[in-house]
Amino acid sequence: MKKTTLSVIISATLLSSAAQAGETSYSPMAGKDYPQQVFWGDTHLHTSYSFDAAMMGNKGLPPEDAYRFARGEEIRAHNGMIAKLNRPLDFLMVSDHAEYLGLVPMLGAGNDLLLSEPVGQRWAEMLKAGGQESLKAMFEIHHDINNNHKSLANAEVERSAWDAITAAADRYNEPGKFTAFIGYEWTTMPGGNNLHRVVMFADDASKAGQMLPFSSFDSEDPEELWKFLQTYEDKTGGRVLAIPHNGNVSNGLMFALTDRKGQPLTRQYAETRSRWEPVMEVTQIKGDGETHPKLSPDDEFADFETWDKGNLIGLELKTDDMLPYEYARSALKLGLQQEAELGVNPFKLGMIGSSDAHTSLSAVEENNFWGKFSVYEPSAERAAHVPYVKGENGKVFSLRGEEMSASGYAAVWATENTRDALFDAIKRRETYATTGPRMTVRFFGGWDFATDEVSYPDYVDRGYAKGVPMGGDLTQAPADQAPTFMVAASRDPEGANLDRVQIVKGWHDGDGNLQEKVYDVAWSDNRQPNDAGKLPTVGNTVNVDDATWSNSIGSAELTGVWTDPDFGPSERAFYYVRVLQIPTPRWTAYDEHYFDQQRDNDTPDSIQERAYTSPIWYTPALEG
Known part of the structure; x- marks a missing residue:
């Protein structure tokens, strides 16, 4: 028994040392300490x-x-x-x-x-x-x-x-x-x-x-x-x-x-x-x-x-x-x-x-x-x-x-x-909020993500290697280059499809004013923005009487790589992701169905559940 215990300790020590030394391994996860x-x-x-x-x-x-x-x-x-x-x-x-x-x-x-x-x-x-x-x-x-x-x-x-x-x-x-x-x-x-x-x-x-x-x-x-x-x-x-x-x-x-x-x-x-x-x-x-x-x-x-x-x-x-x-x-x-x-x-x-x-x-x-x-x-x-x-x-x-x-x-x-x-993880802000559904969201910011990089099976490795995750900081913008963000969202496995993925930007402009803008990054159902740049609604399959809905609209997964078109290298900014589901019944609609009641009020019967990631912040280099 002592021999086995000692060998396990030695093996674990060697493995840890190898990982710290940066040695390569057939195992793709060897030496990686970021969250999976x-x-x-x-x-x-x-x-x-x-x-x-x-x-x-x-x-x-x-x-x-x-x-x-x-x-x-x-x-x-x-x-x-x-x-x-x-x-x-x-x-x-x-x-x-x-x-x-x-x-x-x-x-x-x-x-x-x-x-x-x-x-x-x-x-x-x-x-x-x-x-x-x-x-x-x-x-x-x-x-x-x-x-x-x-x-x-x-x-x-x-x-x-x-x-x-x-x-x-x-x-x-x-x-x-x-x-x-x-x-x-x-x-x-x-x-x-x-x-x-x-x-x-x-x-x-x-x-x-x-x-x-x-x-x-x-x-x-x-x-x-x-x-x-x-x-x-x-x-x-x-x-x-x-x-x-x-x-x-x-x-x-x-x-x-x-x-x-x-x-x-x-x-x-x-x-x-x-x-x-x-x-x-x-x-x-x-x-x-x-x-x-x-x-x-x-x-x-x-x-x-x-x-x-x-x-x-x-x-x-x-x-x-x-x-x-x-x-x-x-x-x-x-x-x-x-x-x-x-x-x-x-x-x-x-x-x-x-x-x-x-x-x-x-x-x-x-x-x-x-x-x-x-x-x-x-x-x-x-x-x-x-x-x-x-x-x-x-x-x-x-x-x-x-x-x-x-x-x-x-x-x-x-x-x-x-x-x-x-x-x-909470201390480093690698967290996000949802209104209830357990949708999975990844968000990385960097300076040189390729437009197809999020499609690679190792996009998470690339995200950590070339950028920072949600909660992180970007600094030292390369000359004439805007930050690029990689986002991947998947629906709750037991929930509703996704309508769209958005990036919300806030910034402190050169005149000292605070600005914000919401950008659609990925969306379902081959919709096209109108002349004002707004997407048509995804639709609504909610049957209020039965408190049901259908995944006949929306997408199970949405991904995108987005570069900030309004970037100012001297302007402080933050970026966070908002993911929207397709409409589903609100809890009040489930109550009406379960208790067989009808109410005449202004409470909505359906809602679009959502997720909000922690931001990624951009801070310009100090002058002088």
């Missing part, structure tokens, strides 16, 4: 340990059930139905709110530390009453958090919950098969405006468990969160990052050009933010955050699952001047402008999708959507359901179920399905 597989997951999921999830119906699905469901097991939902994914996920991070972590389960269990306080008794009684009383309690807690009252904050309760969460992640983490990340949500929302981040650890409980989660009770300033992350790494030797949520309910704060004190951004701020926040969540249940039709009026696909009624608790209505500081495309452009002024880009962000579901069920496909809260699990009433509560200012918060989006998932190109490999 995309992994699917959700980095933003709440369980019964989040106060709002529990008070909106999630009474009995703790982190263990969230991981079991993500791994493909059946879970009984609160509506009595059995829920199961069509395909397991590769990774999941339970990200319960740091504020009052585990509060509601502890109240329900009659925790003496909580019930000894009058406010604890009142919240426990409201929770037990359910319905509007439970909803009012949730908004009381929101108010408590927003005003930093800490009425029922208790470190002992928080420690108990955090230990349970970290232990559950370690228990369900199975390297190479399923990754369970340890994490939580920092839930600061001044005035109801969403500045939330999820905090992701690369580590196990022995490190992540050493410090309690940093909450908005500690500070509502992101810069203080970043200091905490630095302290964590210094103390434990571990690794951690933060992921800002989609900013469409931040009312202009998520990508503001001032800090929390109202001061203009500085180089130090930009460096620190870029250090800790490599990617952003661009699509989720609370709407799509790529762009807005008022920000991108020439983009025919900009108005997708738009959610712009106001901030998180409906206390401040949306105004147009807030929009540029909320959406991903605009934030990426503002980042170029800030880089020109500060020398560092504070918004150099890759893209992922995640759910923000509070049901413990990471299920966001249109025909398997389990809602944001447990009261929105499948039922004949959920689309029209409007929970409401009157706040102290007399305003009423309401949200129709049909306004929620069945979205989204994170796609990560990593070398293996482990915490370290996935974390590394």
Whole structure:
């Protein structure tokens, strides 16, 4: 036995040494360390340990059930139905709110530390009453958090919950098969405006468990969160990052050009933010955050699952001047402008999708959507359901179920399905977002890709050898040469065909203005652009009555090599890919069919699901 073990070690060492030395091998993958597989997951999921999830119906699905469901097991939902994914996920991070972590389960269990306080008794009684009383309690807690009252904050309760969460992640983490990340949500929302981040650890409980989660009770300033992350790494030797949520309910704060004190951004701020926040969540249940039709009026696909009624608790209505500081495309452009002024880009962000579901069920496909809260699990009433509560200012918060989006998932190109490999990939921004379907997208940028290069079977080798992948940087433009981009997209093997592949460019022009343009790169069905350069629509095969569709239109794969026709070698720019599917039924159409109902409203019956890659940035050489 010892002999065999030693020989295996020697062989592995020799192989590793040969690969490092660059020796050739008959095996085409020998010595290659770039990712060959995309992994699917959700980095933003709440369980019964989040106060709002529990008070909106999630009474009995703790982190263990969230991981079991993500791994493909059946879970009984609160509506009595059995829920199961069509395909397991590769990774999941339970990200319960740091504020009052585990509060509601502890109240329900009659925790003496909580019930000894009058406010604890009142919240426990409201929770037990359910319905509007439970909803009012949730908004009381929101108010408590927003005003930093800490009425029922208790470190002992928080420690108990955090230990349970970290232990559950370690228990369900199975390297190479399923990754369970340890994490939580920092839930600061001044005035109801969403500045939330999820905090992701690369580590196990022995490190992540050493410090309690940093909450908005500690500070509502992101810069203080970043200091905490630095302290964590210094103390434990571990690794951690933060992921800002989609900013469409931040009312202009998520990508503001001032800090929390109202001061203009500085180089130090930009460096620190870029250090800790490599990617952003661009699509989720609370709407799509790529762009807005008022920000991108020439983009025919900009108005997708738009959610712009106001901030998180409906206390401040949306105004147009807030929009540029909320959406991903605009934030990426503002980042170029800030880089020109500060020398560092504070918004150099890759893209992922995640759910923000509070049901413990990471299920966001249109025909398997389990809602944001447990009261929105499948039922004949959920689309029209409007929970409401009157706040102290007399305003009423309401949200129709049909306004929620069945979205989204994170796609990560990593070398293996482990915490370290996935974390590394997220840090280098080799990621993309989808609104649910698991379409495969590759994207490379370089200076000399041939027009037919993407057609070669080794196009991925060529992409890494001659250029950079999504999330990468291009510099030092050769004289009189524009960047060339290679993109390949394949449909979800169990999903809809593709309509088109587009490259979205944003740039900071010579006059200091921010520009954007969307280019069609590859498309299906032999369509031809019209005189205005616009493609005809792909068509729509959706049968609303039966909630069905057909792959008789579109393409299973689309590829293209595209050279920027508007390139300015002195202009900072970014490029990302948007892939559009053919139309398919929206989740509301599946509901109508399953529950045999007809609704007369403006909710679309079909949508075009999509993917957004992380950008590739171009930075001109420094003058002088």
